[in-house]
Amino acid sequence: MRRVETGTWFVMPAILLLAAVTIFPIMDVVYLSLHRKLLIFGISEFTGLQNYRFLLQDERFWRALSNTIYFTGLSVVLEVVLGLALALLMNRAFRGKGLVRALVLVPWAIPTVVSAKMWEWIYNGDFGVLNYLLGTKVNWLGDPFWALHAAIIMDVWKTTPFAAILLLAGLQLIPADLYSAARVDGAGPVRLFRYVTLPLLKPVILIVLIFRSLDAFRVFDAVYVLTGGGPANTTETLSVYAYKVLFQTLQIGYGSALAVTVFVCVGLIATGYILLMGRKAGLR
């Protein structure tokens, strides 16, 4: 009992530091979101939930929210499926496996801003290599339908290696005996995957889903550099919208309300996954 108390004191400095660098800024944003602020006129008045009321009527917000959900859903599903395929491949024994593993990580190693610029040039409607290779004449980043999908493709290209590495680690934890036993029982490759690999990989898959959903929901740099939210706000995600409102039009109060909304959404996603994991995978 006393030892626990002593321990608490030892942890206090860390807790205080965390409070200063994470909890305080979060509270400050919440506080700002309850105000109407005009920096150049020095106006700062308390308006209660006015910003949030406006948010509910703001079509651009709903647009950004649906873009974000679409981006998150599609990119995360693709990343997990492709990542699993990559992991299964890299788990096989063949010559040059080490080289393949290293090269597959290349997209993950490039900074997001650099790969966004790179893809912007690849997607270029007039001189882009993508149109040349496909023999098409599509303005990938200027077309309201394609622009968001172009951003998703770039994100999938960039982040699949991350999913693949985590899943590969999970695959290597599965004891080989289980496969031998299942084979003795007459299981083919499909059944081995369905009844041995998938169930045992489930906790890792859930972890990948959590990491990627939270990251994808807050996506900023990839979209901001690739399209800047255009054309006609069709690729604008919540973070990009919040950034524009906060730092370009300097509506500190409303921008903070948007930021708080992103925070709450991410919190809800995380809570949902944790509940799901706690129940289904027996993880806690």
Place this chain on the structure above:
Amino acid sequence: MRKGMLYLAALVVVSYSVAPLVWQFLTSLKMDYELTRIPPLLPEAPSLAHYIAIFKGRMFLRIIANSAQRGKAALK
């Protein structure tokens, strides 16, 4: 036969991962007037002019030093 499939899959995966970077590298060797030209895919007269320009720029050393500082801090 099965080994062949495995290598084919590995080849597809690796080219998918590396192709955009290779394209960026090829582009870096092109002269400015070639950037708005496609085909050809390969640079007509590969040139290191852009790389030389990087090192001639006054800011480059500063930028590298800043990145190194950042890396040092991250390692601590």
